[in-house]
Amino acid sequence: MLPFFLELSAGTPIYEQIVEAVRRAVASGRLKEGDRFPSVRAISAELRVNPNTVQKAVAELTSLGLLEVHPGQGCYIATRSVSTVRQQREALAPLLERLVIEAAHQAVDEATLLELLRAKCRELKINLDSNS
Amino acid sequence: MLPFFLELSAGTPIYEQIVEAVRRAVASGRLKEGDRFPSVRAISAELRVNPNTVQKAVAELTSLGLLEVHPGQGCYIATRSVSTVRQQREALAPLLERLVIEAAHQAVDEATLLELLRAKCRELKINLDSNS
DNA sequence: ATGCGTGTATTAGTTCGCATAATACACTTC
DNA sequence: GAAGTGTATTATGCGAACTAATACACGCAT
Numbered sequence: 156m157l158p159f160f161l162e163l164s165a166g167t168p169i170y171e172q173i174v175e176a177v178r179r180a181v182a183s184g185r186l187k188e189g190d191r192f193p194s195v196r197a198i199s200a201e202l203r204v205n206p207n208t209v210q211k212a213v214a215e216l217t218s219l220g221l222l223e224v225h226p227g228q229g230c231y232i233a234t235r236s237v238s239t240v241r242q243q244r245e246a247l248a249p250l251l252e253r254l255v256i257e258a259a260h261q262a263v264d265e266a267t268l269l270e271l272l273r274a275k276c277r278e279l280k281i282n283l284d285s286n287s
Numbered sequence: 288m289l290p291f292f293l294e295l296s297a298g299t300p301i302y303e304q305i306v307e308a309v310r311r312a313v314a315s316g317r318l319k320e321g322d323r324f325p326s327v328r329a330i331s332a333e334l335r336v337n338p339n340t341v342q343k344a345v346a347e348l349t350s351l352g353l354l355e356v357h358p359g360q361g362c363y364i365a366t367r368s369v370s371t372v373r374q375q376r377e378a379l380a381p382l383l384e385r386l387v388i389e390a391a392h393q394a395v396d397e398a399t400l401l402e403l404l405r406a407k408c409r410e411l412k413i414n415l416d417s418n419s
Numbered sequence: 420a421t422g423c424g425t426g427t428a429t430t431a432g433t434t435c436g437c438a439t440a441a442t443a444c445a446c447t448t449c
Numbered sequence: 450g451a452a453g454t455g456t457a458t459t460a461t462g463c464g465a466a467c468t469a470a471t472a473c474a475c476g477c478a479t
Contacts, residue, residue, distance in 0.1 A: 205467060213427095237394070246389055301438075326455085
């Protein structure tokens with residue numbers, strides 16, 4: 156059993172879906188710093204996907220600083236690096252913009268939007284990466 | 288001068304960038320219901336992009352319900368259709384999820400995240416689609 | 420030392436989406 | 450009828466995504 160939830164669907168690259176699933180698992184607490192991460196071949200077999208595709212996901216997760224590679228041994232969830240306030244803003248800005256625009260089109264007012272955000276924060280912590 | 292702001296950049300499909308720009312313009316008030324929308328050929332010439340690419344954006348905007356086509360005459364910004372609460376939630380859920388996950392990775396606490404969201408709401412209304 | 424399990428690199432080939440190009444057609448308006 | 454709309458068609462080039470089959474370097478346990 157993989158330590159993260161993933162239901163492959165067309166439309167988005169597989170390696171991106173893997174990255175997203177791992178990010179979700181880490182954010183929700185399903186995966187914690189220092190945890191052992193499954194091998195490329197194990198994930199490949201479990202998902203029935205080409206090893207190269209999984210490798211691409213691992214490479215991206217490593218460059219994102221989410222995974223630490225211990226050569227010849229395996230991968231582990233990395234200790235989160237501290238980011239500056241500026242970096243935080245830059246990472247969140249595009250997501251915030253898309254959210255606000257979508258809310259405007261759906262005619263969702265600001266108060267409701269804020270409430271939805273609070274609800275989502277609670278949901279993520281509770282579900283612990285069960286599905287979505 | 289196009290009624291929406293767009294700076295073409297690689298990495299994302301051009302037609303998607305156009306759709307995004309129009310959505311932003313409508314959400315910010317730069318474009319309003321009933322406004323005339325530039326012709327495919329005009330946009331094509333302005334952006335120096337193939338007419339087919341613009342056409343693809345127009346088609347998507349139409350299917351999204353953002354544009355109304357008056358055959359043989361032109362396109363206009365559509366009157367927004369009412370959406371149910373359920374539809375609102377479904378449209379916002381994935382964006383909320385990605386935002387919360389990204390915030391968790393950036394170690395941004397909930398209170399700060401809510402404040403950033405409020406700020407983004409204000410920013411969108413003020414800038415009126417100048418840049419971003 | 421040998422073998423197993425790690426991550427990683429290489430090369431090849433297929434499929435598919437994006438963008439371009441050049442036309443052509445149906446429609447409305449003046 | 451001419452000009453300006455949106456739309457459809459066909460063809461081509463390009464690159465990303467995925468698969469496939471190997472091969473290599475490293476750490477670790479027997």
